[in-house]
Amino acid sequence: MATTANRDERAADKRRQILDAAIRVFARQGFHSARVSDIAEEAGVAYGLVYHYFxxxxxxxxxxxxxxxxxxxxxxxxxxxxxxxxxxxxxxxxxxxxxxxxxxxxxxxxxxxxxxxxxxxxxxxxxxxxxxxxxxxxxxxxxxxxxxxxxxxxxxxxxxxxxxxxxxxxxxxxxxxxxxxxxxxxxxxxxxxxxxxxxxxxxxxxxxxxx
Amino acid sequence: MATTANRDERAADKRRQILDAAIRVFARQGFHSARVSDIAEEAGVAYGLVYHYFxxxxxxxxxxxxxxxxxxxxxxxxxxxxxxxxxxxxxxxxxxxxxxxxxxxxxxxxxxxxxxxxxxxxxxxxxxxxxxxxxxxxxxxxxxxxxxxxxxxxxxxxxxxxxxxxxxxxxxxxxxxxxxxxxxxxxxxxxxxxxxxxxxxxxxxxxxxxx
DNA sequence: GTCGCTAGATTGACTGGTCAGTCAGCCTGA
DNA sequence: TCAGGCTGACTGACCAGTCAATCTAGCGAC
Structure with a gap:
């Protein structure tokens, strides 16, 4: 059952996870004072990964x-x-x-x-x-x-x-x-x-x- | 008739002049992308003078x-x-x-x-x-x-x-x-x-x- | 089943550009 | 003479975005 689709799915999840973290951080701090590093931290993900997906x-x-x-x-x-x-x-x-x-x-x-x-x-x-x-x-x-x-x-x-x-x-x-x-x-x-x-x-x- | 009051008046004018320039620059570019140097330029005044008054x-x-x-x-x-x-x-x-x-x-x-x-x-x-x-x-x-x-x-x-x-x-x-x-x-x-x-x-x- | 192999996921240190605000000194009118 | 207006080069902080390196999960070969 493990296929490439599996990988895609996990990747989509990570993307969502980052986007959801962004919602929380933007809501809390406002877009302008939200640093990308805050979003990465909130998502529990490395800084660079944000730029892998966005x-x-x-x-x-x-x-x-x-x-x-x-x-x-x-x-x-x-x-x-x-x-x-x-x-x-x-x-x-x-x-x-x-x-x-x-x-x-x-x-x-x-x-x-x-x-x-x-x-x-x-x-x-x-x-x-x-x-x-x-x-x-x-x-x-x-x-x-x-x-x-x-x-x-x-x-x-x-x-x-x-x-x-x-x-x-x-x-x-x-x-x-x-x-x-x-x-x-x-x-x-x-x-x-x-x-x-x-x-x-x-x-x-x-x-x-x-x- | 020229006294210290004269100087104060000119200073107040300069202050207004800078403030009015700020209105124009903020309106044109928005506060965030308005640089202080833009305001100084618009007011026809040196950069540092802005910080003399504000x-x-x-x-x-x-x-x-x-x-x-x-x-x-x-x-x-x-x-x-x-x-x-x-x-x-x-x-x-x-x-x-x-x-x-x-x-x-x-x-x-x-x-x-x-x-x-x-x-x-x-x-x-x-x-x-x-x-x-x-x-x-x-x-x-x-x-x-x-x-x-x-x-x-x-x-x-x-x-x-x-x-x-x-x-x-x-x-x-x-x-x-x-x-x-x-x-x-x-x-x-x-x-x-x-x-x-x-x-x-x-x-x-x-x-x-x-x- | 297990062993490399590879694409893509993941990492975080680093760079480059941008400006707000400072400061040391010059100028001018009273 | 000198207070205070005025000047603009400079500095320090900040942070988005880059990149070279590392890791890992799936895949085919045997």
């Missing part, structure tokens, strides 16, 4: 980001195609992001802090991918506008910005413990974020305010 | 941030105390931030990209100051909730996060040209951001949706 420190972060972000894009697009009203679609999108954080906070911290919010470094590199998420959200909004379910005086791109920005800020708040992050907070956040943003996007029914 | 490269960014952020905090608090309904208050806050960007895009780019969004570096250093902005917004929301003008099932801190996050994302979109930024966009953004977020925060008047 071309550079950057490549590791790029790979971590792209791997996860493509799941996110799939999730949004699937929500768009399989659900039938904008609230459910946006709720599924927000829910996926929030669940990603709940289940894998270190990876999501790295992705948000080091890529998505790092507009001058990796954010630039991955701008096209990040934009695809905005676009997918904007498409949901635009369709809802066409169906008369959302007001049309807010451009769909603008609405997508607000929606995505609100979610990202919320995760950032959790990551840096500015805002409480217990199990019940995640669930209520999912509901309230959709409620609030969609509430603002749906046609107003002229509720006169006091004053 | 302790470190970090100090320059800290000073730029704090100088502007305190204006922002004042503006939010003033809006809170001088206006009488939450829409106007939040509108003034959003308006101030948007106008800051309109009038001084380079400085605002630096503040947002290098501090506010840079959660692992300067964002950490200034977390307390940034938090004060969230808190000031949350206070506006909390007061409105107490007055029955905003729904109470969304916590005020949560709402503040959404509101601030939406604005910051919008500015980020402008900064990186993901979203159009012409004069009319600034004005409509002010109105729509308040309209959308407040719309979501005001009590719903049970508008039944189709489907």
């Amino acid at each position: 071309d550079s420190k950057d490549q590791m972060l790029n790979e971590l980001f792209t791997e996860r972000w493509s799941l996110l894009l799939d999730a949004i697009r699937q929500a768009d195609s399989q659900l039938d009203n904008p609230r459910a679609k946006l709720g599924a999108a927000a829910g996926f992001i929030i669940d990603s954080y709940r289940h894998d906070p270190e990876l999501m911290k790295v992705i948000i802090v080091e890529v998505t919010r790092a507009a001058n470094s990796f954010g630039r590199t991955h701008l096209a991918e990040i934009r695809q998420a905005y676009d997918a959200i904007a498409k949901i909004v635009a369709d809802a506008q066409r169906a008369g379910e959302f007001r049309t005086d807010v451009s769909s791109e603008f609405a997508a910005m607000l929606f995505y920005g609100a979610i990202e800020q919320l995760l950032t708040g959790w990551i840096f413990e500015v805002v409480p992050a217990a199990d019940e907070d995640y669930d209520s956040a999912k509901a309230l974020i959709v409620e609030t943003i969609c509430g603002g996007l749906e046609p107003r029914v002229a509720a006169e305010l006091p004053g | 302790d470190s490269k970090d100090q320059m960014l800290n000073e730029l941030f704090t100088e502007r952020w305190s204006l922002l905090l004042d503006a939010i608090r003033q809006a809170d105390s001088q206006l009488d309904n939450p829409r106007a208050k939040l509108g003034a806050a959003a308006g101030f931030i948007i106008d800051s960007y309109r009038h001084d895009p380079e400085l605002m780019k630096v503040i947002i990209v290098e501090v506010t969004r840079a959660a692992n570096s300067f964002g950490r250093t200034h977390l307390a100051e940034i938090r004060q902005a969230y808190d000031a917004i949350a206070k506006i929301v909390a007061d409105a909730q107490r007055a029955g003008e905003f729904r109470t099932d969304v916590s005020s801190e949560f709402a503040a996060m959404l509101f601030y996050g939406a604005i910051e994302q919008l500015l980020t979109g402008w900064i990186f040209e993901v979203v159009p930024a012409a004069d009319e966009d600034y004005d409509s953004a002010k109105a729509l951001i308040v309209e959308t977020i407040c719309g979501g925060l005001e009590p719903r008047v049970a508008a039944e949706l189709p489907g």
